[in-house]
Amino acid sequence: MLKYIIRRLFLGLFTVFAVTTITFFLLFLVPGGPFLAEKAPSEEVIAELNARYGLDKPRVVQYKNYMVNLLKGDFGVSLKRREYTVKEIIMSGFVVSARLGVLAILIAVIFGMIGGVLAAYYHGKFLDNLLVLFSTWGVAVPSFITTIVFLLFFCVKLSIFPIMGLFSPLHYVLPVTCLAFYPTAYIMRLVRISMLDVLGQDYIRTARAKGLSTFKIIFKHALRNALLPVITYLGPTLAWILIGNFVIEKVFNIPGIGMALISATLGRDYPLIMGITIFLAFIIVLMNILVDILYKIIDPRIRLV
C-alpha cells in the first residue's frame, strides 16, 4: 500500500510537471502583458519592467529560470500585487475557498446520498419523480444562473442574506448553497442510478432471505456497493471545489482562489497564473490517488497495482 502511494505520488509529479510546462508556453500565446493598463505606460517603462522581471529573455531561458526557482520552492512574486508572493496569495485564498468548499461538499454528499437512496427506494413513485426533477434541474442549469437567481431572490427581493463577503455565518449560507447545488444534484443522480442497479442484485435478495430489515439492507448491503461511482465523481469535484468556484466567488465577492485566478488571468499575472495552475494540478493528482485508495477500501475486489 505504502509502495503504491509513493509510486503514485511520483507519477503525479510528472503530471504536474507536464501541466506546468504546457501552461508556461501556452501563456505566451495569450495577447497582452502584465504591464498594460488602461493608461498604458511608455515603451521604455514597459521594457524596464520586463527586464526587471526577466520577461525580456528568450522563452526557453525564462522557462529554465522558472523551473529552477520552482524546484527551490519559489513560486515567484505577483506582478500585480507586488507586495505579496504567489505563495502567500494562494494560501490566503485557499483558506477561504477550502472552508466554503468543505462545507459545500459535506452538504452535497449528505443530501445527495439521502436523496439518491430515497429516490431509488421509492422508484417510480411521487418522491422519486420529485427528486429526479430537482436533480435534473440542478445538473442542467449552469451555476452562474442559479447563483444570480438566488442572489436576486434571497438577497435583493427578500433581503434575508447579506449580498457579499464572508463576515458572519449568515454570509456563508448562500455561497455554500450555490456551491453545493450542482454536486448535490449530480450525486443524487449517481446514487439513484447505482442504487437501482444494486437493489436488483442477487446478494440483496440473499440479504432479504436472511430476514434483515429494509434499513439494514439499504444502508449496509446496498449503499456500499453503490458508492463507487460517487467516489469517482467526488475526487475531481473535491479538487475543483476546494480550489474555489470563480463564478460564485466573483458573484459574492469572496476573496478565494477563484477570484485570484480571475484577476490573475485578466491581468496577465504570469507567476500567479502558473502558481494557481500548479496548485490545482497538484490537488487533482492528490485527490485521484485518494479516490483509488478509497476504492480499495470500499471494494476489496479492486487491486491496486
Added chain:
Amino acid sequence: MANDLLEIKNLRLSFFVPSGEVKAINNVSVSLKRGDVLGLVGESGSGKSVLSHAVMGFVSPPGKILGGSIDFNGLRINEMTEKEKRIIRGTEISMIFQDPMTSLNPVYPIGTQICEVLMLKNKMNRKTAWYKAEQLIKSVGIIDPQRRLTQYPHEFSGGMRQRIMIAIALACEPRLVIADEPTTALDVTTQAQILELMLEMKEKKGMAIIITTHNLGIVANMCDRIAVMYGGTIVEYGTVMDIFYESRHEYTKGLINSIPKLTAKKEEKLVPIEGTPLNMLVPPLGCPFAPRCKLCMAICLKKRPPYTQIASVHYSACWLNQKEEFERDAINV
C-alpha cells in the same frame, strides 16, 4: 393434514406487466411433510422459481397473489405483513439461490455475512457468532475456517460459495430450506458434491427441503416427492419411482427421455421435447402442454385436464388418463 409443514392450496399468482397479465402460477396445490424433500421440476418459465419465491414471501409488484393460500407450520404466509415475514425468514425458512457467484455481497468478508444472521436472529454476540460461523463452514466442508472467514467472496470458487450459501441458510436451523436451482450454475462434479452436502445436512438437522431444478437426474436420488411443473401448473406429482418408472404424462416422459444416457451410442442424438415454451401472456384454454404434445387430442386444446389419481400419491393431469371417457382421436399438431 396437521402433519404437513407446508401446504399450498389453489395458489394463483400473476404478474401484471404492460403487455398484459402473465399467469405464472395457475391453481397449484402441493404439500410437504416435515423433513421431506420435494423436487419442483420444470423448464424455464414453468413457474417453479416463482412458486418457491412465493413460499419465502417474495412476491412484489408487478407480481400479485390472486387466490389460494400458503400455510407454513400453522402460519398463513400470503396474509402476513412484511415485518412478520421478516421474522420467519432466516429462522424458519431460508433459501439457497441459483448463482453463488452473485448471491454473496462482494464487499463484506463471508464471516460477516454469516454472523449477521446469527447475531440478528439468535441474538448472539459477535464472538459467539464468529465461533459458530467457524463451525458452520467447517461442517459444510471448508477447511481452515478461521482464515477463510476473513476472506471475501471473490476469493472463493463457485462450489465453495455455494457451500457458504448453504452454511448461511442453515445458520439458524430452519425447518424448511428452499433451494432454487442450487446446482445449475456449477460444473457437474461440483453439482454432485453440493447435492451430497445438502443431503448430509438434511440427515443431520432434519429440515425439509424444496429443491427446484430443470434437471430430473439431479433430484432422482434426493427427493421424496417430485412435482413436475409446466406452464404454471403441476402436471404430474408423485414419488421418484412414480415419476421415473410409471410416468403418466407426456411432458414428464419427454423430460426423462431428454436426460443424456451413459449407455447411448456415439451416433445417437439427444432427444429434445419439440416446440417452444409457452407464451404465458396468452395461456392456452386446455392443457398447457397440448401444443407440444405428440398425443394431443381435440379435448386437450379445449379443456384443462383434471388430476387423475394413479397410485396412492401419484397424480397426473392428462386427458389420456381418462381415455375411457373419450374417444381417442389423436390429432398431431
